[in-house]
Amino acid sequence: MTGHVTALLLADLVTGREVRASLPGPLGLPGGHPVRIHGRSLALDLPADMPPARAVALNSAWAERDGVSVGRNGEVGFPTPASLAMRSELPDFPGTVCARDIPELRSRLLDLRDRLRRAQAAPAGHR
Structure with missing residues (x-):
């Protein structure tokens, strides 16, 4: 399953299609976050009511519990x-x-x- 998903992601990236996925440590942030990748641009893709600082704080709290x-x-x-x-x-x-x-x-x-x-x-x- 992981190989198949990775192949699909790579195919989308190579063709330049917009990709929405969750990645670990995007933009150097701790934890995993939803992202939008288009061309050479990567940006967080958080819900409108979730500021980036809150997403980082939640990931940090979850990691600490782990x-x-x-x-x-x-x-x-x-x-x-x-x-x-x-x-x-x-x-x-x-x-x-x-x-x-x-x-x-x-x-x-x-x-x-x-x-x-x-x-x-x-x-x-x-x-």
């Missing part, structure tokens, strides 16, 4: 509950991460996920 926040400088932060939970498994888990550090953190989190899955799957007494 355990992450994005600063104005692109730094990704982990609110206290998420940081504390992660530090129980990774004592040096950072409170914030710069974009350039995300690949390393991703690798560490995938390793942790695999370790936790193996521990969960192991029979009692064999952990």
Whole structure:
């Protein structure tokens, strides 16, 4: 499904048709937003009663409830509950991460996920 939708989007972009879609991080904003793409122009496509600042605030609040926040400088932060939970498994888990550090953190989190899955799957007494 994703490949098909992506192909349709690319076909529309190549032919210059107007595209309305939801994209993650358009125009450098945190979260996902509806956008209108026409030619080389990309603009938010929010409902008339939704100012951009409110859309950003809502996305930021939702992200924080999911355990992450994005600063104005692109730094990704982990609110206290998420940081504390992660530090129980990774004592040096950072409170914030710069974009350039995300690949390393991703690798560490995938390793942790695999370790936790193996521990969960192991029979009692064999952990």
